[in-house]
Amino acid sequence: MVKYAKYILIMFLFVMSVVVITYGYNQPVVGDQQEVETNFNYINQIFLESSRYTQKDQVDQAVLDAYHDDFILGFSSQDLLDLGFEEMFDTAELTVYFEKDSFSMIVYNKITNYLWSSRPEFQGLSGVREDNTATRNLMNSGLWVDYVRSQNVSSSTISTASLYTLAEAKYLTDGSMTDTQTDPLSPYQLEAGSYSNRRVATSVEKNSNTLFTVLIDLKEIDVKFEVQISLINGTLSVYIPVQTIEEYGDIYKLLSISIFPYLGAAREDNIPGYMMIPDGIGALVRMNKAHNTTFQAQFYGADFGYGSSSIAQLSVPIFGMVHAQEENGYLAEIEEGAEVTSLQAQYWGNNSRYHRIGSKYNVRRVFRYIINKAGDGNDTIDEALTESNFKINYNFLSNQNASYVGMAKVYRARLIERGVLTDNEKTLDNQIPIHLSYIMSDTEKSFIGSTSVVMTTVDDVYNSYQSFKASGITNQQIQLNGWSRDGFVFQAPYRSKIANKSDYQDLFETIKAEGNTVYLDNDYVQGSELTNRISYTQDVAKTLSRLKMERNYRSLNAQVTEVYYIYPEESYKFAQDDLDFYQDLGVSGLYLSTIGSTLFSYYDQQNYERQESMSYYQDIVSMYDQILLSRPNQYFYENLSGYLDMPITNAQYDYYSDLIPLIPLILKGSISYYIPYLNFNAMGEDRLLTMVDFGMNPSYLLTEEDTYKMRYTNASLYYTTTRSDYEEEIIETYEYVNGALSSVIGASISNREVLDTGFVKVTYSNGVMIYVNYNYEQKTLDGQTVEMRDYKVVLG
Incomplete structure (x- = not known):
């Protein structure tokens, strides 16, 4: 009997606690609401005054x-x-x-x-x-x-x-x-x-x-x-x-x-x-x-x-x-x-x-x-x-x-x-470019060997291309990942094994005929234990300490993969061997994911400095008329068709006082540059305002199949990619950013001023001025009124 009494008492206390919590949640007080709103404005103001933004130049x-x-x-x-x-x-x-x-x-x-x-x-x-x-x-x-x-x-x-x-x-x-x-x-x-x-x-x-x-x-x-x-x-x-x-x-x-x-x-x-x-x-x-x-x-x-x-x-x-x-x-x-x-x-x-x-x-x-x-x-x-x-x-x-x-x-x-920068922004129909990257396939482990997981077909890419074009997005820069039968993540350098070659050729011809470009993804700098093409003993580079240049990568699902750096000379040989294949396929060029930001010394019977790696990498990049690189170092600027994954911040050391768009100030008007994939944007509209402020073009990573399908592949690190989930957002984002940046295609940034905390004026060489308001309140400065969390374009 005592046992049942204890049970009833526990249940009674549990139900009462739920009622109290629910009641408290459903009975907001107006004063508390005002306090929350005030605190929010205060917190946002502190955020805008942090090193995540450029601060106003004012000295006592x-x-x-x-x-x-x-x-x-x-x-x-x-x-x-x-x-x-x-x-x-x-x-x-x-x-x-x-x-x-x-x-x-x-x-x-x-x-x-x-x-x-x-x-x-x-x-x-x-x-x-x-x-x-x-x-x-x-x-x-x-x-x-x-x-x-x-x-x-x-x-x-x-x-x-x-x-x-x-x-x-x-x-x-x-x-x-x-x-x-x-x-x-x-x-x-x-x-x-x-x-x-x-x-x-x-x-x-x-x-x-x-x-x-x-x-x-x-x-x-x-x-x-x-x-x-x-x-x-x-x-x-x-x-x-x-x-x-x-x-x-x-x-x-x-x-x-x-x-x-x-x-x-x-x-x-x-x-x-x-x-x-x-x-x-x-x-x-x-x-x-x-x-x-x-x-x-x-x-x-x-x-x-x-x-x-x-x-x-x-x-x-x-x-x-x-x-x-x-x-x-x-x-x-x-x-x-x-x-x-x-x-x-x-x-x-x-x-x-x-x-x-x-x-x-x-x-x-x-x-x-x-x-x-x-x-x-x-x-x-x-x-x-x-x-x-x-x-x-x-x-x-x-x-x-x-x-x-x-x-x-x-x-x-x-x-x-010096001829390093030229007028090379991607423009079509007076629109800014959008970078749309598709995962075609990856592999997952099976009982014997591995199984290919197809996420997007050639027809899917074609249909997506036409769908976005019908929505008014004509300036599309297309990238295909996982096009080789080898798969995608950690499989590079890929072997030139491709299914439905003629379908790819037809797709490429369609895209290029309309003034757009299409790129295939590859990586000649990094390989892994999963790569079919490299030899651990012959191709994996050694540090000056004569140890293999390798590291362990742990995925979100706790899979550990050994990743290797390849001897630059071998990287060059791989790239040279593939050149005829790409030319026959009719692709515009390549996206090389690692080469742009990687430079190392190495040992190969003697010590070699970083300039040896640089020389080989520059030779690889110069093989192609069209090339996309991720966060490239300056010595690649002359060869760039597009700068991908432009960093949106810095190391954020506590002594940094301001974030500034140094790279956009250098490149705007010469090279189209793109924000990292917006699928994974955790900053919401703040990131879109940054894109307008810095002149950055949109970029998305997509699959036709539901992302869940590749949960057992190494591509699972891209945890949200389904096109149907993003199509409406892509169109809205593109229209929003294009509304500002289409007026400054081919123009350089001549000045950038922080008129007030969270309120920026960017002036371009063609006379156009773009005001960006990061604040949660309307701002009127410099004779211009800009709504909260929005921008305004003033034509010169």
Whole structure:
């Protein structure tokens, strides 16, 4: 009886709790609703003020006044002469001064009456000694080297030294500025005779009015090389020919050379402005906060050959700094040697009073040499130096060009001058392009071997193409995945085995006859244990540690697949073998999924650098007149027919202050670029507004069959693809985005302004202006009213 009583009591309590919860849910209070709405607006405002968006350039007037009054350099010609500087170049725009013993540079911008220094200026303002002699010697020299002892190679024993460090320079004062020590030159003045020419020797040869050469002999570590500095058409260039680097001793080995690591360094929060980092789609770091950290990443991504990894992806070899928006700035471009160069930044904090950004030219790197299967080994270096020269160009920006938009425009102009960018946007019937990718088939494991799972047939693609065309979408760029009998995910490089070849040929002819293009998916860089075409022993590349370049991929359903990187030479052979097949099939070109963003060193009887991979990959891409690449590095821009999967963010480090559309600013008007598949858009209409803001074209991944059918295939990672589920959305999305971007096809972005938080104005070269309002309220600014969460096009 007691048992039944307990049971009744438990049931009664359960029913009452449900009633209470239900009652609470169904009885909203008006005041609570208002609080929720208020909180929502507050949260959205905080979101718009985050680093996920570009922020308005506004500086407190007191800060700006203090900067103009106290933190703009005022060296006179006599000051520079007293510090040992010599005038090297003088043009209508710039005067360049150079001091050879410290390898320091002062650049005077005549347009804005502004001095740039390669040293951190305003030292000693705290009134006390700020750094020890070793740190001061790094700060006050514009050339650093990293090196190791030949008999003690290790990542932990790398030494960093400047010219002053090696010369054992000593200072007259402790560098502090006090009531009795007021000379602004004192932090840089050396004790007479303290710079040892027996340890370091520098000399300058004036080659012409536009070029001089610095001969550097680091006697202390037995290394010498030449640095050529030129000023042509307003661009200051620093060039190191690798053949001039000579190691004439046996004790030390050179690892890297850094040029002007403190150029434009900003002291604490006294210089309003920012650093531009080309991470992902683009990032800014505003110099108004202490971050107490550093940044380092290789251009063109991490090098798997060294086992390195990086969240940041620097696909273009540029960086920059602005001192007060639309006043002064510079853009630095690595024209040669970007594949062996790293970007480094340090932010104001406990270890430094300065924000700084610069590059490091890695002539060789430390890696692990493995001697047995247990993974034992030792750190070592390659005996040979890199084969890449190093050239960095500095463009000093004035007034309105002193911004991230100005930087992008300057770099875009350089690429156009070199023939890298041309007018190549995909346009048809004055419509923007849409990228529609179809999964034809994949394979799933069966009792014996595997079974093909057909998701879309050739007829299905044809019907879909005609259906979208009937809905008014005529500019379709079609991509077919899983077209080979091998399947799709992890099966590349695919064998040229195709069912119903004539059907494919007919489809391709139809699409091309109407001015559109159709691409087949393949991957010649990555394979896997499931690939039928590659040999693990012969084709899978080795790292410099002589280990196979492989990694494990774990799918959503917990399947683990070994993924491999293929020797670049073998990649080229695969691509060459397939060329006749594609040409006979009549396809427009290929989509290569990995080659665009992958670059690695490797071992194959000897060590090969990344430029060897780059050369093979460029040869592969150049085989085709039409090519699509995913997130490609800059060295592929000349070959691109379309840029897929454009990143919509960056690494989102906590010190990033703004997201900027750097890549769109460079490419708009020259190359059609597409957002990652909108099937997987978790940001809703916010993503559509970003597309309009950044000039990005839509992209979808589709199947005719229900996605559920491929649940046991590796393509299951694409968890929602059914065309019938998306057709209406695709049409609506396309019409919405096309309504804005069709008016700017072929036009470049001439300016982008954040008028207010979440309210952006983008101006194009054809005079069209597009206003984008990310806010949940109507905005009226610049004489234009834009509804909440919408855009407005104003024709020029």
